[in-house]
Amino acid sequence: GAVVSQHPSRVICKSGTSVKIECRSLDFQATTMFWYRQFPKQSLMLMATSNEGSKATYEQGVEKDKFLINHASLTLSTLTVTSAHPEDSSFYICSAQTLGTDNGEQYFGPGTRLTVT
């Protein structure tokens, strides 16, 4: 149980375009979803925390107008990278917490590798 999917797994886009990444909890309801970014050979960097039906909470230094997060249902959150630039090329990973989690465990999606040319 507790499977999280992400789509697409890889995407290449041109500079200036926007890209949407979907994160779905397949067999559970996720009241809270997290979006991380990971550059090569670096650790996970939390970008934002999103709760179903409310605005996302962004970490310091993350531009909320550039990284649009929508968490419209208990099983789906989306991250849209707007006006992407080559420096946005990274591995984007989402995770989800189950409703009523008793320890804070996060279940991770497989990640999306974004390349901006």
Next chain:
Amino acid sequence: GQNIDQPTEMTATEGAIVQINCTYQTSGFNGLFWYQQHAGEAPTFLSYNVLDGLEEKGRFSSFLSRSKGYSYLLLKELQMKDSASYLCAATDSNYQLIWGAGTKLIIKP
């Protein structure tokens, strides 16, 4: 402030034992996770400790000392496939995960 410290990189030999340490300082503490992450993949859950002591799960064991703010992950009978990054993460009083930078473990034949 909140802080997690773990070594950046460790090297070990196939078949041997390795211990990866993690120290933490958080605003409140509820428990400590260890995740494994292979290059280019998402993290996968290894263990969760909330009480002091050692929890064994096959070749992997995890230890926690709440009074010392200290944990370690012990890997026995190392295999080449254990080459990965190992992430330590503590949950604070709000069950927010505070992540360490990860320890890259290199296994040599």
